[in-house]
Amino acid sequence: MGRGRDLIDQIDEAQGAKLARFVAGRSSPEEAAGVRAWAAADPAHADLLEALEEVWGLARDTEVVWDPDAAWEEVCRRREARRFRTQPAPAASRRSFSSGLLRAAAIAALVIGGVAIRAIVTRESEQAPREVAMHEYTTRRAQHARVRLPDGTSVVLSVDSRLRVPEDYGRGAREVYLEGEARFDVEHDVRRPFRVHAAGVVAEDLGTVFGVRAYPADTSVTVVVAEGLVEVKTAAPDRPEVAYRLEPGQLARVGQSGEVRVERDVDAADYLAFAEGRLVFRDTPLGEAAAQLGRWYNVDVRVADPELAALPLTASFGPEPIADILNLIALSLGIRHEREGDVVTFRR
Missing domain, CATH: 3.55.50.30 (Phage tail protein beta-alpha-beta fold)
Incomplete structure (x- = not known):
């Protein structure tokens, strides 16, 4: 396992994050090309990347972080099953896999760069949706819009704003992505959390009427609660996660570096007045x-x-x-x- 372990030790957190994004399908085209070039430069790199892809395939199907031994056993089982189902490649083109390297990769998938690979990609996904089709609602300057989502949640979109809603919205967690300002009157469902992603901040409904403001020119993201509860947390991978629970009449401002300032006893109606013109x-x-x-x-x-x-x-x-x-x-x-x-x- 020496070569595999040495290779993993050479991968820092930044490179680990790139590999995590790649295996999860969240790389930019430029970053994906860089990872492919890295893999092509050394057969051991290619072996490690393929093993990580195997492990990520397992991680997607589980809600918990499993132990390395179980992960390794399942990687071996799936690899053998796949080889049994397919025609063998010619000997000259078939790569041989070191069990030590693959075992190290299973472990690396959990601890690569000092951060769990699943945690890296989960945090990244808080700010960037998967490559799925989106319904997009936009307003121009001097224009407002009202949107009713499939689950009954009502949205008032303020001026010069954009709301993106995944085509599969509501099948699991309900995620929307905002640039600009909007008021949300949410149909609460404990089984399907409603989350607003805006400039590296996530506001999760706990049964509420609330507003979010995140224009590109703003120096902070603002979340204000009129009814119910909202949990606000930073979501960018390069910041320590900070979470606050807001009650009615409270407002959170999240700065660009992730600092959170909570104001109490605010008049939420003033901040949401745009919904009434x-x-x-x-x-x-x-x-x-x-x-x-x-x-x-x-x-x-x-x-x-x-x-x-x-x-x-x-x-x-x-x-x-x-x-x-x-x-x-x-x-x-x-x-x-x-x-x-x-x-x-x-x-x-």
């Missing part, structure tokens, strides 16, 4: 409010300097024309605005 700001920095105004009214809203961008804005708007809203903001903050076509600039 209202735009609400509560001590929102003008720079952040400008981005949301642009999405709502399909204009380019700019702030002339950083000091202005930090001014807190508290306001609530309904169906007012954008000209009236701009005037009200300028008046309340003691500033002015200029408009040229679709470009609005706030100045002192």
Whole structure:
């Protein structure tokens, strides 16, 4: 087993993660090409990769991490069964497998790079769906949409947002993928958890009405709860997992590095007002409010300097024309605005 064990010892966590993604079918085309080149460079690499693929095939069918000896025995059994069912390859082209190497691979599949291969891929899958067909719902700037999912869950999609729903949604765990902002009114089912994936964060329904905001330009993902409970956790593989359970009136902000800040006694209705056609700001920095105004009214809203961008804005708007809203903001903050076509600039 010396050669196999030495080879496994040479694989660090980063390489182990690449192999894990490859055997689970989650590599990018570029990364997959790199793994194939790595395997082609050395017969021992190719043997190890094939053994890992065997082990991953077993791991997909089990809910628990099994012990290496049992895994090894099952790999051997399946390999022999497959060879019995197929015609033998010509001797010159058939690779010989070292039982030591394959046994090491079975162990490596559990501990490669110091991290369980199944855990690596599971964490990665929290942020990237499998290569399955998706139904996609999108809104443009100045547009909202209401979506009812097959299980009865209701979604209000805010402006400039995208929701992806796997074609097999509801057959097991109910997973959706959000970019932008949405309110979810979930039909709770303990057997089929409902999870929203957004920018490396997962919000799981525990019987709720809640909102998630994760625009690409945002520095944090926001989850707010109106009813029931929501569990919020980071999901990216390069961060330690952090999980918080939110109750009604609580809000979590998850930063880009995975830090979580929980606010209590917030008015969830303000954060979910977009579902009723209202735009609400509560001590929102003008720079952040400008981005949301642009999405709502399909204009380019700019702030002339950083000091202005930090001014807190508290306001609530309904169906007012954008000209009236701009005037009200300028008046309340003691500033002015200029408009040229679709470009609005706030100045002192």
